[in-house]
Amino acid sequence: MLDVKTLCLGVLARGEASGYEIRKEFESGAFSHFCMAGYGSIYPALGRLAEEGLVTCRALEQDKRPDKKLYALTQDGCKALTRALMALPEEDRFRSDRLFTLFLAERLPVEQVERILEAAIKHFEQQITHVETFIASETCPCAKGEPGHDFVHGFGLAYYRAARDYFRQEGDALLARLRQRQGEAAD
C-alpha cells in the first residue's frame, strides 16, 4: 500500500502546496474519493521528505492569517514518485463497515437497516453532486483536461451512480424480505 509520503508527492506533482492544503485535497479536493490522511501523518511525512531532499520548503508570510510553508517537488522527488508509481498497484482490498453491517442485517431492527440504507443513498447522492461540480468547475488550471484526472473522476461518478441505483432498487427488496422474516418469526 502506498504510504503517506508517496501520496504527498502525488499531490505536490500538481504544484506547490502546504500541509494544510494537501490535507484539503484528500478531504474534499481532487484526491478525495481514493485517498485519505490526517495532519498527524501528513506533517511528519513532509518533514521526512524534506530531510531526504525529495521536496523543498519555503515559508510564506501572509497577513490576516497564519504563515504557511509551501512544499515543492525536487528532481529527486519527481523520480521517487515515478518509481513508486511504476510498481503495478496492489489490488484494493477494501473494508466496508456498511457492507459488513448490512451483511448481518437480520440481527438488526428493520428501522435501523432502513436508516443505514437512507444514509447510504444520501451519501452517494452527495458524492455525485460533489464530483459533478468538481469536474465542471476548473478550480485547478493545471488539471484542465488531464486524461488521468478525467478518467478517475469519471470512475468515481460511475461508481457512485451504480451504488446509488443499486441501493435504491434493492434496498426496498431487502427491507421487504426482512419484514417478512420478522412476521414469520412472530408466528
Next chain:
Amino acid sequence: MLDVKTLCLGVLARGEASGYEIRKEFESGAFSHFCMAGYGSIYPALGRLAEEGLVTCRALEQDKRPDKKLYALTQDGCKALTRALMALPEEDRFRSDRLFTLFLAERLPVEQVERILEAAIKHFEQQITHVETFIASETCPCAKGEPGHDFVHGFGLAYYRAARDYFRQEGDALLARLRQRQGEAAD
C-alpha cells in the same frame, strides 16, 4: 472503523469456526469483498474475545491434519456484536492505489498504463466469476436466502460489473489521449 474483534464476531455469528477458517472467509469466502485481516490480527483477537467471555473455545482433534480450535459466540458475544452493529456505520473512505496511480497517468509510460488497465479488467472479471459461483453454490447452508447476504453479494456484483465496463469503455480513450499528448510533446 470496525476492529478485527468485531469482524470475528460477525463471522462466528454464522456458526462455529477456527481462526484459520475465519481467515478463509475474509480471503475468499462470503466476506471477501468487504473485509480483510491476517492471522496476526485474527488469533490475538480470538484470544482476547475468549478472555472477555464473548466466545467459547473447544479443541477438536482431527486425524491426518492438525487439531483445531473451534470458537463459538456466547450470549454476551451475541449482544456485543449487535451493539457494535447498531452504530451507524462510518463512511467508507477508501484508498485505492490503482486510482491514485491512474490519476497521475501522464507521468508513466503508456505501456505501463496499458498494463495497469489490463490487470484491473482481469481482476474485475475474476471477481465477477468468483461472486457468481459463490452465489450459485450453496456452500454454507445457513447462508441460504439470507436477505443481507444476497443484498451484499448483489452489490459486489453490481460494483465489479460497473467497474469492468467503465475500464473497458474509457480505458481505450485514456490510452488514446495519452498517446496523443506524447505525440504533441515530441513535436
Next chain:
DNA sequence: TAATGCATGTAATCGGTTACATGATTCA
C-alpha cells in the same frame, strides 16, 4: 521433491490515528 493446504501462534516493527497545544480571523 517441491509446493500447497491445513493449522496455530508470537514478537518486532511500523505507521497512522487521536488527542493535545496554540492562536488569529471571519462569519452567523
Next chain:
DNA sequence: TGAATCATGTAACCGATTACATGCATTA
C-alpha cells in the same frame, strides 16, 4: 458569542502487518 477556517506541529497510544517458528499430509 460561538463556531468554523486557516495553519502547524508533537506525543502517546494502538492496532495491524510482517516475519518468524513448526510440522504433517497431499498433490503435482
